Every structure is written in C-alpha cells, then in structure tokens.
Amino acid sequence: MTIPPDATLADVGEFGLIAQLTALFSQGEHVLVGPGDDAAVLRVRTGHVVVSTDLLVEGRHFRRDWASAEDVGHRAAAQNLSDINAMGGTAHSLTIGLGAPGDLPVQWALDFARGFAEECALVSASVVGGDLTGAREVVIAVTAIGSCAQAPVLRSGAEPGQVLAIAGRQGWSAGGLAVLGRGFRSPRVLVEAYRRPEPPYGAGPAAAAAGATAMIDVSDGLVADAGHLAQDSGVSIDLRSAAFEVPEPLHAVAAATGSDPLQLILGGGEDHSLLATFDRGSVPDGWTEIGTVGDGEGVTVDEAAYDGPAGWAHF
Amino acid sequence: MTIPPDATLADVGEFGLIAQLTALFSQGEHVLVGPGDDAAVLRVRTGHVVVSTDLLVEGRHFRRDWASAEDVGHRAAAQNLSDINAMGGTAHSLTIGLGAPGDLPVQWALDFARGFAEECALVSASVVGGDLTGAREVVIAVTAIGSCAQAPVLRSGAEPGQVLAIAGRQGWSAGGLAVLGRGFRSPRVLVEAYRRPEPPYGAGPAAAAAGATAMIDVSDGLVADAGHLAQDSGVSIDLRSAAFEVPEPLHAVAAATGSDPLQLILGGGEDHSLLATFDRGSVPDGWTEIGTVGDGEGVTVDEAAYDGPAGWAHF
Numbered sequence: 001m002t003i004p005p006d007a008t009l010a011d012v013g014e015f016g017l018i019a020q021l022t023a024l025f026s027q028g029e030h031v032l033v034g035p036g037d038d039a040a041v042l043r044v045r046t047g048h049v050v051v052s053t054d055l056l057v058e059g060r061h062f063r064r065d066w067a068s069a070e071d072v073g074h075r076a077a078a079q080n081l082s083d084i085n086a087m088g089g090t091a092h093s094l095t096i097g098l099g100a101p102g103d104l105p106v107q108w109a110l111d112f113a114r115g116f117a118e119e120c121a122l123v124s125a126s127v128v129g130g131d132l133t134g135a136r137e138v139v140i141a142v143t144a145i146g147s148c149a150q151a152p153v154l155r156s157g158a159e160p161g162q163v164l165a166i167a168g169r170q171g172w173s174a175g176g177l178a179v180l181g182r183g184f185r186s187p188r189v190l191v192e193a194y195r196r197p198e199p200p201y202g203a204g205p206a207a208a209a210a211g212a213t214a215m216i217d218v219s220d221g222l223v224a225d226a227g228h229l230a231q232d233s234g235v236s237i238d239l240r241s242a243a244f245e246v247p248e249p250l251h252a253v254a255a256a257t258g259s260d261p262l263q264l265i266l267g268g269g270e271d272h273s274l275l276a277t278f279d280r281g282s283v284p285d286g287w288t289e290i291g292t293v294g295d296g297e298g299v300t301v302d303e304a305a306y307d308g309p310a311g312w313a314h315f
Numbered sequence: 316m317t318i319p320p321d322a323t324l325a326d327v328g329e330f331g332l333i334a335q336l337t338a339l340f341s342q343g344e345h346v347l348v349g350p351g352d353d354a355a356v357l358r359v360r361t362g363h364v365v366v367s368t369d370l371l372v373e374g375r376h377f378r379r380d381w382a383s384a385e386d387v388g389h390r391a392a393a394q395n396l397s398d399i400n401a402m403g404g405t406a407h408s409l410t411i412g413l414g415a416p417g418d419l420p421v422q423w424a425l426d427f428a429r430g431f432a433e434e435c436a437l438v439s440a441s442v443v444g445g446d447l448t449g450a451r452e453v454v455i456a457v458t459a460i461g462s463c464a465q466a467p468v469l470r471s472g473a474e475p476g477q478v479l480a481i482a483g484r485q486g487w488s489a490g491g492l493a494v495l496g497r498g499f500r501s502p503r504v505l506v507e508a509y510r511r512p513e514p515p516y517g518a519g520p521a522a523a524a525a526g527a528t529a530m531i532d533v534s535d536g537l538v539a540d541a542g543h544l545a546q547d548s549g550v551s552i553d554l555r556s557a558a559f560e561v562p563e564p565l566h567a568v569a570a571a572t573g574s575d576p577l578q579l580i581l582g583g584g585e586d587h588s589l590l591a592t593f594d595r596g597s598v599p600d601g602w603t604e605i606g607t608v609g610d611g612e613g614v615t616v617d618e619a620a621y622d623g624p625a626g627w628a629h630f
Contacts, residue, residue, distance in 0.1 A: 003356035032363065032467075033467065033469060036470075036547070037402070037469050037470050037471075037547075038367060038398040038399075038401035038402055038470070038530075038531060038532055039366055039367035039369070039399055039401070039402045039404070039459075039461075039467075041363050041364070041365055041366075041402065041463075041467045042363070042364040042365075042366065043363060043364075044359060044361065044362070044364045045361050046359065046360050046361040047357045047358075047359070047426045048347065048356050048357070048358060049356070049357040049358075049364065049460075050354045050355070050356055050357075051354055051355045051356075051357065051408065051410060051443060051444055051458075051460065052355070052444060053410035053411075053445060053446050053456070053458060054411075054412065054446045055412035055413070055414050055447075055448050055450075055454070055456055056448075057414050057448055057449065057450045057451075057454075059451075060448065060449055060450070061448070083353040084353075084354055084527045086353035086354070087352070087353055087354045087356065089354070093366065095366060095367075095368035095458055096368075097369065097412075097456045098370070099370050099372050099454060110569045116587070128366060129366055129367060130368060131368050131369045131370045132373055133370050133371075133372055133375065133376070134343060134372065134450070135370075135372045135375070135454060136372075136374075136451055136452050137450070137451050137452075139370070139372075139414060139450060139454050139456075141368070141370055141412045141454075141455075141456030141458075143366075143368060143410055143458035144354075145364075145366065145460070146354075146357075152347075152348065152354075152356045154352050155350060155353070156352075156354050174341045192318050193347050203470055205565075209326075215565055216353060217353055219436075232352075234352070264505075298580035308588045
C-alpha cells in the first residue's frame with residue numbers, strides 16, 4: 001500500500017498504519033514472534049529480566065514544533081533504554097503504545113517509528129510489539145525489557161566513604177530547552193542535545209562490572225536524582241562543583257540569558273547521564289568523580305545547601 | 316501521609332501519589348526489585364517470555380461516568396492478561412503508565428490501582444513498575460509479561476479440516492454497552508460484564524496443553540477476530556450460528572432495542588473470550604465448538620457472507 005504524503009491516521013486507519021509501522025522494525029534473533037500476534041514471544045536465558053516503562057505526552061515531554069518526529073522517536077526510546085542502562089543492563093526488547101488524534105499525519109508516525117528504531121539499534125534492541133489508538137493529544141507509552149550480565153545495580157547500595165561519579169553529558173538538554181524556550185535555535189549543538197539525548201549506553205554495564213554500589217539515570221535533574229539515590233541508600237551526597245567541566249556551549253547560553261551555567265548542569269535532566277557510586281579507586285574509564293558519599297541525608301553542593309531548580313513537577 | 320478525600324493529583328504531586336499507589340501492589344516471589352528503582356528486576360527461568368501492550372484512552376475505551384475507577388482498573392488489567400492467555404501463557408508481571416489531568420481526584424487513581432491489582436491477583440501477577448505524568452485526558456498504558464509452560468500458540472497455525480472453538484462469555488460486554496448507550500443501567504448483569512469483563516483465564520494454557528493449533532482473544536469482535544485468525548493462517552472459517560447459546564439477558568436487550576441478539580454475539584468484542592482451533596475430537600473441557608476451518612479465505616456465518624457490524628475503528 002502506498003500512502004499519499006499528506007494522509008492522516010484517519011485516512012489510512014489503524015490496520016493500514018500498523019502494517020507500515022511494523023515493517024520498520026527489524027527483529028533480533030531472540031524474538032520468536034514479533035508484532036502482529038496477541039503478544040510477542042522472546043527467548044530468554046535464566047537470569048534477571050529488567051523492565052521499565054515511561055509515558056511521554058505531547059506538550060509536556062515534547063513539542064511537535066520544537067522537535068521532528070524522528071527526534072521524538074529517538075528520545076522516547078532513549079529514555080527507556082537509559083533506565084535499563086541505569087540498572088547495569090542492556091535492553092533487548094521494547095513495546096510502543098501510540099495514542100494520536102485522527103488528523104496526525106501518517107508521515108509523523110512513520111518518522112517517529114524510524115527514529116525510535118534507529119535509537120534501539122544503537123543497543124541492538126528490537127521493537128517487538130505495540131498498540132495504536134485514537135487520543136486527543138499524542139501520547140507515547142514505551143516499555144523496555146532487558147537483561148543484566150551480572151547482578152543489577154539498585155539505587156539503594158551507596159555507603160558513606162564511597163565516591164559519586166557521572167557518565168555522559170549533563171546540562172546540555174537543559175541548555176537546549178532554555179534556548180528553544182526563548183525562541184532561538186542556537187547553539188545548535190545544545191538544541192540537538194535536547195532533541196536527541198545521547199545516553200552513555202555501555203556505561204551502565206561497565207559500572208556494574210566495575211562494582212558500582214548504586215546507580216540512577218538523571219532524568220529529573222542531577223541534584224534531584226542524586227537526592228533519590230541518597231534517600232534510597234540512606235546516605236548524604238556532597239557534589240563538588242569544581243569537578244564539572246562546563247562545556248563551551250553552556251557558557252554561551254548562560255552569557256546570553258544572564259544565568260549560571262552550573263545551574264544548567266545541577267538542575268538539568270533529560271540528558272540521561274548516569275550517576276553511580278563506587279569504592280574509592282574503583283571508578284572505571286568513562287566515568288568522572290563529582291562527589292562523595294557521607295553519613296546523614298540530602299544533597300549538598302560544595303558542602304552547602306543547593307537552592308537552584310531541583311527538578312520537574314508533573315502536575 | 317493521609318490524603319484528604321477530595322484531593323487532586325495536583326494537590327499531592329507525583330511522588331506523593333506514587334508512594335500511595337505502590338503500597339497497593341504486592342510483589343510475587345519472582346520480583347527481585349519492584350516499583351521505585353530505574354527498572355524492575357524479575358527472576359525468570361529459561362524459556363519463552365510473552366509480552367503484550369495496550370493503551371486505553373478515556374472517552375474511547377472507557378467513560379468515567381459509565382464505569383467506576385475500580386472497574387476501569389479491572390478492565391485495563393484484564394485486556395492485557397487476556398493477550399497473554401491467548402498465547403497459551405500466564406502473565407506474571409505488569410507495568411502501568413498513567414497519564415491524567417491535574418484535577419483528577421487522587422481517590423480515582425487509588426481505586427483504579429486497587430481494581431487493577433485485584434484483577435492481576437486472579438492470575439497471581441504482580442504490578443512491578445509504572446510511570447505517572449500529566450495529560451489532558453486519562454490515558455492508561457499497560458504492558459503484561461508472562462510465560463508459557465509449552466510452545467506459545469500463534470494466530471497462524473489453523474489448518475483446513477480443524478474446528479474452531481470458543482471459551483468464555485461472548486456478546487455480554489456489547490450488550491452492556493448497548494444498554495448504557497441508551498441511558499439504561501439494566502440488565503445489570505450485562506452492564507457489569509461491560510464494566511468488568513471476565514476473561515476465561517486458564518482456558519488459554521488449557522488449550523495449548525490440548526494441542527490448539529491457533530488462538531486469538533476476541534477484542535475487536537468475534538467475526539473480526541476470527542477474520543484475523545483466518546488471515547494469518549491462510550484459511551477460511553465458517554461459524555455455525557446454531558452453536559451459540561444465546562443467554563437470556565441478550566434476548567432481553569435485543570427485544571428492548573429491536574435488534575438480533577446474534578449480532579451482539581458475532582459483532583461484540585471486549586468480553587475477552589478466546590477463539591482457538593483444534594483437530595477434530597481434541598477440543599478440551601471449557602471450550603465450545605462453533606465452527607470449522609476450510610480452504611480459501613474470510614469468515615462466513617452458516618456458509619453465507621456476514622454483513623453485520625464487524626468490529627471497531629480506532630480513527
């Protein structure tokens with residue numbers, strides 16, 4: 001079936017679009033049954049299965065005028081792949097639920113799916129199933145399933161005396177969002193970082209192999225997520241601001257907006273960097289030490305209370 | 316934390332509600348890490364993992380004035396558990412994504428979660444993770460993960476000469492919807508069937524054990540879903556109308572609305588009954604023979620074309 005370029009979901013209907021979408025998803029060897037039956041069937045080895053789910057809502061998690069459909073696809077996949085990364089695992093299978101108004105261009109859905117599949121390919125994961133339905137706004141529900149080569153790393157294992165380290169970019173997405181929010185499109189590298197985060201896939205399993213004692217992905221904000229880790233571990237965390245190298249584009253945004261680039265780093269989420277704790281001397285390659293774990297509770301920056309924006313409120 | 320009875324999601328915020336919700340979900344022994352970390356961790360044995368996902372949208376899949384929050388919870392779980400049932404498997408783990416407007420009463424979310432958990436308990440499945448976010452309308456994304464004691468039963472294995480059988484109620488939910496759509500609340504048993512389907516859990520694994528060659532759950536409509544099974548198997552299916560016992564409440568609805576009760580049975584979806592094909596003489600207890608598999612394609616009723624409502628259009 002050939003779809004005219006200006007067709008909408010209402011024009012082609014559910015089943016017409018599903019056939020087009022599933023053609024975009026190649027299946028790995030572990031997938032015995034992919035999309036199209038009542039359920040997908042995967043072959044797994046005995047061990048830990050790691051599962052995470054996320055909901056993205058238009059206007060809250062993405063804007064169609066700020067990011068292409070392909071970008072949204074990349075981002076929707078990335079944030080779920082990152083959750084598996086943060087357990088020290090690698091995703092092998094994902095499902096997508098897409099709710100959308102009937103007037104959504106078919107091309108948007110196809111481009112979204114293409115971006116999603118491209119991001120999944122970075123870790124060799126397959127899109128094994130999905131659901132498609134009408135909705136007033138575009139809603140994307142993703143579930144990622146993965147496995148761990150060793151015991152999963154929880155948020156709760158940090159202990160006083162250990163160090164906190166980070167892998168991946170931090171503050172770039174927040175910088176991009178700040179730029180877009182003011183009606184600008186540059187620095188382009190930050191806008192791109194907002195549109196398509198680049199989670200440090202591989203850093204999670206590497207941390208697990210190096211003996212990480214706790215791990216979390218930064219999605220609410222660095223300080224907020226360090227706070228989640230501290231709370232679940234029953235420890236305090238002190239971040240050392242001098243440990244962060246402020247990349248040039250963040251300096252540029254801060255200068256243009258009269259703000260402090262460190263705030264973008266400390267408050268920013270959605271780069272899907274990883275935070276993990278290690279015994280001193282055990283921080284692996286690709287990770288940067290940025291703080292220490294102590295007794296007590298809460299997160300401080302240079303041993304002082306942090307009063308910047310801490311994260312994201314959903315309601 | 317005690318939540319006042321009239322509190323909204325906006326009043327208590329994401330993290331306050333998540334704590335209340337997760338307290339409602341008891342975890343099975345296979346759940347090593349439940350809700351609260353970046354991902355849930357399950358222990359599984361080597362074998363087939365079966366995965367299905369569905370999106371429910373307010374106003375399309377449910378109405379808050381037609382069904383209680385607990386009913387919606389039951390239904391959201393049931394339709395995903397049913398997909399696993401239709402593979403011959405049993406679900407062990409589910410995730411929920413809930414998108415909702417800030418003015419949604421907290422009590423609605425809690426009652427929804429309670430109904431969801433109750434339905435999952437019918438098959439001893441655990442709610443292992445979720446996501447909560449703002450949205451303009453209530454959107455519920457569910458993913459179910461299960462396992463099969465033997466090879467999963469696909470839609471594609473039916474062969475000419477075999478028989479088609481059904482397990483579970485059929486037409487009851489459609490009858491209830493017809494009643495509600497006309498502003499009535501009785502026959503109560505049908506309205507209840509619409510609000511809380513009762514999928515024949517156990518019939519799927521029983522069919523697989525008895526050698527079912529193809530299986531599907533009825534969610535779009537009996538004729539529509541028989542059509543999916545016929546298409547995927549490359550066969551035709553003839554339904555025998557005399558094989559259906561028309562339950563008394565469907566007679567009552569048909570009489571009141573001047574319609575044919577058989578149409579409710581043939582066109583109805585959402586009871587989550589199962590259709591499966593078997594070799595002659597192999598239909599297990601709890602299943603009723605309703606048709607035959609032949610060469611060719613498409614679905615006929617008493618060897619004639621079916622021109623009733625065939626199913627559900629999403630856009």
